[in-house]
Every structure is written in C-alpha cells, then in structure tokens.
Amino acid sequence: MLCCSPSPAMESAEVESDILRRVRTLLRELDGHHPACQSDRGMLRWTLHKKIDQNPSNSPILVRILVKELERAERGDYRHYIIPLLHTLMYALIKAPCISDELCSRVYDFCTKLLTLPRPFCTIGLDYAARLKMERMAPGMLYQRMVISEQSLKSDPYPYQEKIFIFADPELLSEAICKALLSDTEAARVSQSPQACMCCVITHTMQAALGEGCDLSALRMRLQGMPSSEVEHWFQEVVxxxxxxxxxxxxxxxQHMERLQSIYSAILSSSPPGDAPLEGLQGTPLPNPNISFHLWTEDDQLWKELVLFIRPLSQSCEPDHLSQDLDNFEIQDIISDCECCEKTRFSVLSTDSGIERDLPPTSEEPLAPCSADTEQSRLHRKGGIKKKPSPLESVAFLQTGCNGPGVKPAAKVQRRVGIPAEPMAPLLRLHTARIVLLGDDRVLGRLAQAYHSLRKRETRRVFLTPRLNLQFYYVPVTGQPGTLAAAPSSPSKHLVTDLFITDVIAYYVRMGAQPVCFQVYAVKVFFSSSAQEPAEDVFLTELCAQLQDSIPSREVNPNKKKTTLDGPGVDLTVTYRKVVVSDRAKEVSLSLRSTGLSMKAIPANAAEDLACLNVDITEVVRINNLSGRSFSTVANKLKTCNIKIRSTEQRPFTLCLDKDSRRTYRSVISLEVSPCLEPSYCLQKSRTMKFSPHEAEDVGLVKYMPKSLLLPINTFAGVIQ
Known part of the structure; x- marks a missing residue:
C-alpha cells in the first residue's frame, strides 16, 4: 500500500486552521467563556507564541489571521478584542523573521483607523503606527532596538539601556516561589552573552531585510567563528x-537594502561557498531581557538599586565634582518652610572644621596672640567618632553619575568672584528602569512610600530624574501559600525547558505601555499623648481604623441609681469636603458614633470614575423601645478628597495603612487625609510665597506644575473610556 505525503498546500492549510483555532480560543477567553479565564490567564497567548517560535516561518500566517480578526472586531464593534489582539500581533511581528510589505501595510492601515476612537485605542494605535512606519522603512529595527536596550549593548546610534527589577513582598511569597523566581532570572541572565546577542541582531536584521535570500545557516556559522572584536565591528555596522x-x-x-547586502557579502566573503540550498525563513530567538530579583526588605532599597543602575560602584568618582555640588547646594534654605518636606533631613555644609584653633573663644581660655610656628604646632583634630558614609549617599558619587553620550562632563568650579561656571549640557534619559511588583495592597503601599521618598530626594538633589525613565508594573499575587503562575507540566516536548515566568514578565513590560495614574494620599496622625509628635505617612489603596468599644461605666453617685451605658464605638467629629459633579468645594461637618471606618482610594466598581476617597463609616444608632435601649449599625458612605476625623472624647483608636500590619498606628485620637502634594510643587510654591507672600492663588511657574503626586502603573490598556 502506497503512502502519499501531504502536499505543502495541505500542510499550510492545516497550520492555518490550527492557528485560527488557537486565536478563536483567545477570543473566548476574553469573553470569559473559557475555563482558563479564571486561572492561568495568559497561558493561551504564551502557548500560541511558543508554537510560532518552534516554526518561525508560520509568523506571516499568524499576523494575517490576527489582522483579519482585528478588522472583524472593528467592524462588529467588539472593542474589547482590539487591544489584546493588537498587542499579540505586534509581539509576533517584532519576533517574525520576515514580514511582507503588503502585510505590514495592512497592519499600519488598521492602526491609523484607531485614531478615530477614544483613548486608549487612539494612543495605542498612534504608537504602533509610528513603530510600523520605521519598521517598513528599515526592517528589523524594532527587534534591534529592543535587544540593544534590554541587553545594554554599547551602540552610539542607539545608546539606550533598560533593566527589569522584580521586587517581591517577602511576607507574601513562600520560600519555594522566591527560589523559583531567583533561579529563573539567574538562568535567563547567564544563558546569553553580549556577543551572542550581537549575533542575534545581525542575523535577524539580515533576514528581515533580505528575506529568503539570506543564508542564515552560513551567516550563523561565520559569526560563531569570529573573534568578539570582529563580531562587534559588524554589529556596529548593521546598527x-x-x-x-x-x-x-x-x-x-x-539604498538601505544595498548597504545591508554589501555588509552581508562582506561577512561571508572569507567563508567558502556552500552548495547546500537555502532553508527558507528560520527566525532568530528574542533574547530574554536583563532581570534582577529582589526581596523588598529595606525602605530605601528601591532608590539604592536605581542609583546603582545609573552609576555602578565600579566607576570612579572624581573629587572635583564634590565642591561644585556643595557650592550650588542651597536648596535647603528655600525648602525649609515647606510642610510637605519639613521632616526631611538636608545636607548642610558645616562651618566647624573640628580644629581647636577654629573654635570660638571662651571665658576659661582667652585667645592670646601667638606666632605662626606656635600656632601651627597647636593644630590637631578633636577627638570623636569618624563615620564612613555610604558610597550611595556620596554627593560626588551622585554628581558623576552619568558619562554617556549626550552628557557633558561637569566643569571645575571657578573660585574667583564674577567668573561663572561653565554651563552643563542637558542630560538624556538613556536608562529605563522597569519596576515589577509582586504582591498585594501591602507592596503597593510600600511602593507609594518609596516613590514619595524618591520624589523628595529628587527635589533636594536632582540625580535620577534627568537620567532615568521610571516605569512601574504590578502583578497581583494571591495569599494562598505555595501558589504562583507556572508553566504547564508538558504541553509539548519543546516547551518544557522554557522559562515561563520570565517570558510572561518580559511580555508584560514590553507591551504594557499604557500608564494608569493613581493618586497618593497623605495622612497626618495625632496621638493621645501630647509628648508624642504627630506622624506623617502616605497610602495608596486603603486606610482602615478600628475603634475600640466603650466599656460600660458604673458611676458611684448617690444621685444616680442607674448604670450609664454609652454603647459600642467612639464619638467622632468628621469634617470633609464633599465631592460633587460640579467640582464646587462644599465643606460638611457631622458628629456620630462609630465602631470603625475605611477609606478606599481605588473603587471596586469600574463604573466609578471619580478620583476620590470612598469613605465607609460604621455608625452606631441608638434605639429606644418598650423593652429597653438597644443599638444598631448603619453604613455611612462619603465621597471626598479631604477629610478630618477626631475623637471628641479623647478615646484612642488604631489605624492601619494599605492592609499592612507593619504600618499600624496605635493610640490615635485624630487624623487628617488629603491628596499628597508633589514635592517639586511644594518647593516652587514656597519659592513663590517667599517673594509674594500675599498671593492666595498659584502664580508664575507653580500654575503649570502638577500639584498632586500621582503614581503611574503601566497596563496593557490603560483607562478605557
């Protein structure tokens, strides 16, 4: 019996049918009609990409199917399909070995159609249309830029660097999960070298531009036999x-194709010509990004890691910059009256040299004239403890933080009066730090604290802001012990060795570029003891207060025969600014008895679009009936941005921020909550008030500065209108 092998047309039809089935399964997941919609979200998309990675020649089929589904969704007004499918399409297009100009044109036309839709469709469409325009002009450009920045490869035409920092809450994740994350990130980092990444850029760019005319096997063999210096030379030529x-x-x-063809021929010129036929499109894997894993154990750990990313400790510090920074550092005089930063320590240049001769004269030891020799012999340092400062806190370390392209070295200080220092060239944001948070509300609250502290540092001494592009991402983790997203046991023999967690995080940070800005709220806490100073803190998601039940007080008084029963809860005075649609401020004051309250900054219902606090106060209501006196509770709901709560009977209560037991305040009698102000706004406001103390409204530069501190967290879609 004769067995006939299937024709290429039949194989192509089977592949297309399989890919179409997988894409339709993705759509059912988006509708919530698939079992995977509750658990293992993202698994279907991940397996789809891995299916294409096994056979990169099928990339055009996937792109064509996704374009058809996007066009159908746009015509049928299935807008919830558009953004997920478009991200999947662009990711496949970046990794594809070669895409025809006709197919790129269809994707470009669809992206331009999105410009007529509201945000975030128009913003995502505009971003992808601009990228596709560059990709059509210079094939392989998106892949090349991604690898260069993620691997921090040295390149003058594109000198950008990126790094992913994973910060996890150690109290939420189990030891097994932490070890798995650490091993995955370490394996992703050591599995690739700079030379291998340069080879990937060269091979992908050549195949993207030359198509099937590129002998990828011969090119790879030639690059593998080259010394690293020669590989870097050809890498720079291609870039x-x-x-x-x-x-x-x-x-x-x-002309671009001709130039790449000449580079391709020059690379293969020294290799013997082969007789093997061209194998068609093979594809080049996309290297894993540079990822580091951290357990968030210190308050200033985020700032330290960002400083080391910009300025590694291995780089030298020039002492000349220290004096220049101190000479120019007079900001503490301006910001000292700023309420937002009044508790922050500022560096002050001391006039006490520590030498006895420089000390002021006292009545016990009058200052007597002496000769120069005698005076020199009396110079010695006072006894004391010499503390070695941290390298990260060194002003010279921060001042010489970036010496890359576009940065002009700092000029030496001119000591003569009237000779200004040479102006500094503007810095470029060549570094991008992508902060991925693993946890729940507790780690988000910790991020709000760290971000507020970082903004205050930058207000006092600008270092990271002009050099660093800071991006935040959040991956919620449930409190179930020992669980986190994991790869399937054996979906395919080719997928077992893949790093699932690393792949998912890489996809998130690469494609999730739409920020959602969350308001950070400031809280001022007053305590029952007058000796205890008020505390200031910030929160992002929730503030909860537990009010202690009152104990029945039995008064020993002959005039009163009955026991006085106050009932549960504490008497409170609540003053808040009511949020109304017209945005007109309306002060409301009320008194009530309560057993507890909560303030949620992020509404649970997506339909609530008011950027305000949702305050729930459990009010105690006294009921008098024939059987006696009883109490019931009712929910009091308020919407506000500014609120003050005070215990009228001085009975203390307990406060907890962002569900974090480590951020619990006890013996509280009063609190004030308001939107946290941007520290730079506070600085400029204090400057303005210093020269115009009678101005009630914001004038000058303050009028155009952001007033509130907003924490941007990147998502795939942003806020859908």
Whole structure:
C-alpha cells in the first residue's frame, strides 16, 4: 500500500486552521467563556507564541489571521478584542523573521483607523503606527532596538539601556516561589552573552531585510567563528545602517537594502561557498531581557538599586565634582518652610572644621596672640567618632553619575568672584528602569512610600530624574501559600525547558505601555499623648481604623441609681469636603458614633470614575423601645478628597495603612487625609510665597506644575473610556 505525503498546500492549510483555532480560543477567553479565564490567564497567548517560535516561518500566517480578526472586531464593534489582539500581533511581528510589505501595510492601515476612537485605542494605535512606519522603512529595527536596550549593548546610534527589577513582598511569597523566581532570572541572565546577542541582531536584521535570500545557516556559522572584536565591528555596522535609514523622514529603502547586502557579502566573503540550498525563513530567538530579583526588605532599597543602575560602584568618582555640588547646594534654605518636606533631613555644609584653633573663644581660655610656628604646632583634630558614609549617599558619587553620550562632563568650579561656571549640557534619559511588583495592597503601599521618598530626594538633589525613565508594573499575587503562575507540566516536548515566568514578565513590560495614574494620599496622625509628635505617612489603596468599644461605666453617685451605658464605638467629629459633579468645594461637618471606618482610594466598581476617597463609616444608632435601649449599625458612605476625623472624647483608636500590619498606628485620637502634594510643587510654591507672600492663588511657574503626586502603573490598556 502506497503512502502519499501531504502536499505543502495541505500542510499550510492545516497550520492555518490550527492557528485560527488557537486565536478563536483567545477570543473566548476574553469573553470569559473559557475555563482558563479564571486561572492561568495568559497561558493561551504564551502557548500560541511558543508554537510560532518552534516554526518561525508560520509568523506571516499568524499576523494575517490576527489582522483579519482585528478588522472583524472593528467592524462588529467588539472593542474589547482590539487591544489584546493588537498587542499579540505586534509581539509576533517584532519576533517574525520576515514580514511582507503588503502585510505590514495592512497592519499600519488598521492602526491609523484607531485614531478615530477614544483613548486608549487612539494612543495605542498612534504608537504602533509610528513603530510600523520605521519598521517598513528599515526592517528589523524594532527587534534591534529592543535587544540593544534590554541587553545594554554599547551602540552610539542607539545608546539606550533598560533593566527589569522584580521586587517581591517577602511576607507574601513562600520560600519555594522566591527560589523559583531567583533561579529563573539567574538562568535567563547567564544563558546569553553580549556577543551572542550581537549575533542575534545581525542575523535577524539580515533576514528581515533580505528575506529568503539570506543564508542564515552560513551567516550563523561565520559569526560563531569570529573573534568578539570582529563580531562587534559588524554589529556596529548593521546598527548604523538601520538607524540611519529609520531616523530619516524620506529615506531610500533601496539604498538601505544595498548597504545591508554589501555588509552581508562582506561577512561571508572569507567563508567558502556552500552548495547546500537555502532553508527558507528560520527566525532568530528574542533574547530574554536583563532581570534582577529582589526581596523588598529595606525602605530605601528601591532608590539604592536605581542609583546603582545609573552609576555602578565600579566607576570612579572624581573629587572635583564634590565642591561644585556643595557650592550650588542651597536648596535647603528655600525648602525649609515647606510642610510637605519639613521632616526631611538636608545636607548642610558645616562651618566647624573640628580644629581647636577654629573654635570660638571662651571665658576659661582667652585667645592670646601667638606666632605662626606656635600656632601651627597647636593644630590637631578633636577627638570623636569618624563615620564612613555610604558610597550611595556620596554627593560626588551622585554628581558623576552619568558619562554617556549626550552628557557633558561637569566643569571645575571657578573660585574667583564674577567668573561663572561653565554651563552643563542637558542630560538624556538613556536608562529605563522597569519596576515589577509582586504582591498585594501591602507592596503597593510600600511602593507609594518609596516613590514619595524618591520624589523628595529628587527635589533636594536632582540625580535620577534627568537620567532615568521610571516605569512601574504590578502583578497581583494571591495569599494562598505555595501558589504562583507556572508553566504547564508538558504541553509539548519543546516547551518544557522554557522559562515561563520570565517570558510572561518580559511580555508584560514590553507591551504594557499604557500608564494608569493613581493618586497618593497623605495622612497626618495625632496621638493621645501630647509628648508624642504627630506622624506623617502616605497610602495608596486603603486606610482602615478600628475603634475600640466603650466599656460600660458604673458611676458611684448617690444621685444616680442607674448604670450609664454609652454603647459600642467612639464619638467622632468628621469634617470633609464633599465631592460633587460640579467640582464646587462644599465643606460638611457631622458628629456620630462609630465602631470603625475605611477609606478606599481605588473603587471596586469600574463604573466609578471619580478620583476620590470612598469613605465607609460604621455608625452606631441608638434605639429606644418598650423593652429597653438597644443599638444598631448603619453604613455611612462619603465621597471626598479631604477629610478630618477626631475623637471628641479623647478615646484612642488604631489605624492601619494599605492592609499592612507593619504600618499600624496605635493610640490615635485624630487624623487628617488629603491628596499628597508633589514635592517639586511644594518647593516652587514656597519659592513663590517667599517673594509674594500675599498671593492666595498659584502664580508664575507653580500654575503649570502638577500639584498632586500621582503614581503611574503601566497596563496593557490603560483607562478605557
């Protein structure tokens, strides 16, 4: 019996049918009609991409199917399909070995259609349309830029660097999960070298531009036999060619192809010609990004890691910059009256040299004239403890933080009066730090604290802001012990060795570029003891207060025969600014008895679009009936941005921020909550008030500065209108 092998057309039809089935399964997941919609979300998309990675020649089929589904969703007004499918499409297009110009044109046309839709569709469409325009002009440009920045490869035409920092709450994640995350990130880092990543850029760019005319096997063999210096030379040539073409408004694509063809021929010129036929499109894997895993155990750990990312300790510090920074550092005089930063310590240049001769004269030891020799012999340092400062706190360390392209070295200080220092060249944000948080409300509250502290540091001494692009991401983790997203046991023999967690986080940070800005709220806490200073803190998600039940007081008084029963809870005075649609301020004051309250900054219902606090106060109501006196509770709901709560009978209560037991305040009698102000706004406001103390409203530069401190957390879609 004769067995006939299937024709290429039949195989292509089977592949297309399989991919279409997988895409339709993704759509059912988006509708919530798939079992995976409750658990293992993202698994279907991950397996789809891995299916294409096994056979990269099927990438055009996936792109074509996704374009058809996007066009159908746009015509049928299934808008909830558009953004997830578009992210999947762009990710496949970046990794694809070669996509025809006709197919890229269809994707580009669809992205431009999204410009007529509201946000975030129009913003995502505009972003992807701009990327596709560069990709059509210089094929392989998106892949090249992603690898260069994520691997921090040295490249003058594109000198950007990125790093992913995973910060996890040690009290939420189990030891097994932490070890798995640490091993995954370590394996992803050691599995690739800079030379291997340069080879990936060269091979992908050549195949994206030359298509099936590129002998990928011969090119890889030639690059593997080269010394690292020669590989870096050809890498720089390819990057220069692509960046020069992609940055031009009206570049000649034909000349670009000719230049890459000449580079391709030069690389293979020394290798013997082979007789093997071309194998078609093979594809180049996309290297895993640079990821580091951290357990968040210290309050200032985030700031330290960001400083080390910008300025590694291995780089030298020039002492000349120290004096320049101290000479220019007079900001503490301006910001000292700022309420937002009044508890912050500022660096002050001391006039006490520590030498006895420089001390002021006293009545016990009058200052007597002496000769120069005698005076020199009396110079010695006073006894004391010499503390070695941390390298990260060194002003010189921070001042010489970035010496990359676009940064001009700091000029030496001119000591003569009237000679200004040479102006500094503007810095470029060449570094991008992507902070991925694993946890729940507790780690978000910790991030709000760290972000507020970082903004205050930057107000006092600007270092990270002009150099660093800071991006935040959040992956919620349930409190179930020992669970986190994991790869399937054996979906395929080719998928067992894949790093699932690393792949999922990489996809999130690469494609989740739409920030949602959350208001950070400031809380001022007053305590029952007058000797205890008020505390100031911030929270992001929730504030909860537990009010202690009153104990029945039995008064020994002959005039009163009955026992006085106050009932549960504490008497409170609540003063708040009512939120109304017209945005007109309305002060409301009320008195009530309560057993507890909560303030939620993030509404549970997506339909609530008011940026305000949702305050729930459990009010105690006294009921008099024939059987006696009883009490019931009712829920009092308020919407406000500014609120003050005070215990009228001085009975203390307990306060907890962002569900974090480590941030619990006890013996509280009063609290004030308001939107946290941006520290830079406070600084500029204090400057303005110093020269115009009678101005009631914001004037000058303050009028155009952001007033509230907003924490941007990146998502795939942003806020859907």
């Amino acid at each position: 220069m060619a692509v960046e020069c073409t992609g940055s031009k408004v009206a570049a000649d694509r034909g």
